[in-house]
Amino acid sequence: METLRDIGYTIETAVADIIDNSISAGAHDIYVDFIWQGASSYISIRDSGHGMSEAELVTALRPGSRNPNEPRDPSDLGRFGLGLKTASFSQCRKVTVFSKPEGSSVCYWAWDLDYVADTGFWNLVKPEPAYGLPVLLNQQKSGTIVLWELLDRVVTNAPANDEKAHAQFLSIADTVKQHLAMVFHRFLERGRFKLYFNENPIKPWDPFLKGADGAxxxxxxxxxxxxxxxxxxxxxxxxxxxxxxxxxxxxxxxxxxxxxxxxxxxxxxxxxxxxxxxxxxxxxxxxxxxxxxxxxxxxxxxxxxxxxxxxxxxxxxxxxxxxxxxxxxxxxxxxxxNVGRINNPGIPIAHQELWLERKRHDKRHYEINRHHPLVTAFIAKYPDAGSALNNLLKFVEETIPIRSIMIRETESPEEQAQPFEQVSHEPIKQAASAMFQAQCAKGKTPDEARNLIFSIHPFSLFPEYVQSLTC
Ligand SMILES: Nc1ncnc2c1ncn2[C@@H]1O[C@H](COP(=O)(O)OP(=O)(O)O)[C@@H](O)[C@H]1O
Ligand SMILES: [Mg+2]
Structure with a gap:
């Protein structure tokens, strides 16, 4: 039984495994409570499922109570007939299960690893029921409570007034809560049951962000x-x-x-x-x-x-x-x-992007597109400055701080300002307008010219300016 403690559960996977049993038992309400009392802290999981008779409870407490090869009800979340025991022992030395099937009173039995170790008897025990849990269960039509005490894997011997130990317990509780919101999100979304954590309902966490601005x-x-x-x-x-x-x-x-x-x-x-x-x-x-x-x-x-x-x-x-x-x-x-970039399929990419990825002797490097309208417009205006501009661009290209950009972007992408974020948008408006006039002068219709400009990054990020362009 000591061996079963170490098959690799974390506290969150252990609690989720206990909740699986509550779901398989048809529970509509499941209450997870993490109660801080220093070294005597406890965790209880109470459900409103169909409960177990005393004989069923004793069987349920036997490791390997079900054969994994037996067919299961399609909605059953169980698997090996082990979870209740292995998940509990992974976190505590004493697990008590109280259960009440409809029309009967509460029965309960416990596994106490210290008792097993001290006596050498592999027996269930019946401790004094604690924390008024049987009374609570008796108020329900049916249901089950799993109580974990002697949480040697969760708390230390610190007294209840040890703030640091308390804060750590709360942080563990929070991790469990987040895990449950994720693991059971689909059940919670469709209201199959309600899940409460220290009496507060848990909201589902959907990895796909379904909904308006979702995936x-x-x-x-x-x-x-x-x-x-x-x-x-x-x-x-x-x-x-x-x-x-x-x-x-x-x-x-x-x-x-x-x-x-x-x-x-x-x-x-x-x-x-x-x-x-x-x-x-x-x-x-x-x-x-x-x-x-x-x-x-x-x-x-x-x-x-x-x-x-x-x-x-x-x-x-x-x-x-x-x-x-x-x-x-x-x-x-x-x-x-291509964050926010909208490519117009009618226009070759080379004419839209300001930055291009290129290969040079089998190595990657980045170049400013010399055919980009911003560059060509500059050279058209200042033909004599062509070679000076080329020099300047070359230096910019060869010295981009690529490593630090990469590291910073990985560490904190949200701290990276977006193009023209919180700076004057005048340069965009001016450049867009100049390009628009040039395109119209070349014989493009205003719509064609607007479409072309909209296909060019970063103008594609500002559709409102592009739309307001007129001859
Ligand atoms: N909350 C509960 N309500 C009703 N029955 C339960 C509950 N928890 C456990 N059981 C019973 O105990 C059995 C053993 O549970 P467990 O050790 O988790 O294995 P498994 O879920 O793989 O069957 C379950 O199959 C079920 O019959
Ligand atoms: Mg199970």
């Missing part, structure tokens, strides 16, 4: 005779989001870490943001997130682990999944690189 869908495929579905999403670049929405979408792990596959089993999230060893996580791919839905009948194929925090595609699906992911990644990279 763009990017392809859909089905594998294993239609049982597995895969949907790609490319999230909007941060400039298109409000600061709050940007922070929310980054969660506590940050945007970069959240890219990748999101694997759901019966709508319950197992894997959140991983490329499953197929690709590396990279800054410029951070807008790609892919939803994968599998049913619980494919558990063995997908190698679902006891902690329900891992899954790996079967051999036959891994190849197509990688190809699919590659397409979503490419789209995400294009959005990341």
């Amino acid at each position: 763009q869908p990017c392809g859909e495929e089905f594998y294993q005779n239609g049982a597995v579905s895969v949907k790609g999403y490319v999230l909007p670049y941060h400039k298109r989001l409000t600061t709050d929405k940007f922070a929310e979408a980054g969660g506590s792990r940050g945007w970069n870490d959240l890219q990748g596959f999101y694997i759901y089993r019966n709508e319950r999230l197992l894997v959140a943001g991983s490329w499953l060893g197929m690709f590396k996580k990279e800054e410029h791919v951070k807008l790609a997130r892919i939803q994968v839905d599998i049913p619980n009948t494919l558990d063995t194929d997908w190698h679902i682990d006891v902690k329900k925090s891992m899954a790996h595609p079967p051999y036959g699906s891994a190849g197509p999944l990688k190809t699919f992911a590659k397409a979503v990644r490419d789209k995400a990279i294009a959005v990341y690189r």
Whole structure:
């Protein structure tokens, strides 16, 4: 039993595993409470599910109470008949389960690892019920409470008035709350049950930001005779989001870490943001997130682990999944690189971009497009300055502080000002107007001229100025 403590649960995956049982038991309300009392702090998870009779409870407390090869109800979130025990022991030395099926009174039993170690008896025990929990449960029609005490993996021996230890406990509680908001977001979104954390309702956290300014869908495929579905999403670049929405979408792990596959089993999230060893996580791919839905009948194929925090595609699906992911990644990279830029397909890119990526002796470098209208307009106006301008541009190109830009952009993309952010827009207006006049003089209609200018970066970021151009 001591061995079962170390199979790799974190506190958040452990609490989520207990909640899976509540969901499988049909609960409509689930209450998670983290109660700080120093070394005697405790955690309880109470649900309004169908509960268990005493005989069922005793069976439920036996490790390996179910055979993983037995078919399960399609909505059952359980797997190995282990979770209740392994998840609990991973965090505490004493777990008590109180349960009440409809029409009966509360029954309860506990596993106490100290009792097992001291006596050598592998028996359940019946401690004095604490914290008025049976009374609380008796007020419900049916339900179950899982109580974790002696939280040796969560708290130290610090007394209740130790502020530092208390703050640490609250921070752990917050991590758990965020994890639950993510893992169960689809259930919470459609109101399948309500989840409360220290009595406050948990709001769902949707990795795809569905809704008005959310992710763009990017392809859909089905594998294993239609049982597995895969949907790609490319999230909007941060400039298109409000600061709050940007922070929310980054969660506590940050945007970069959240890219990748999101694997759901019966709508319950197992894997959140991983490329499953197929690709590396990279800054410029951070807008790609892919939803994968599998049913619980494919558990063995997908190698679902006891902690329900891992899954790996079967051999036959891994190849197509990688190809699919590659397409979503490419789209995400294009959005990341072309922030806010709208290319007019009728005009070659070389005439629109101010900066071009080029190769020189097999090495990459960046050049200012000498055919860009801003450059050609300058040379037309000051023909004698052509070579001086060329010199200046060459120095700019050769000395771009590319490494520090890259590091800063990775560390804090939101601190990077956008083109012409909070500076005078006069230069844009003037340049746009001059180009517009030049195009009209060349015989373009005002609409054609406006379209052309709108296709040029960075004018494409300011459609309002382009629209107001008139001859
Ligand atoms: N909250 C609960 N309400 C009703 N039954 C429960 C609850 N928690 C656990 N059980 C019962 O205990 C069994 C064992 O749970 P667990 O060890 O988590 O394994 P699994 O979920 O894989 O079956 C479950 O199959 C279920 O029958
Ligand atoms: Mg379970």
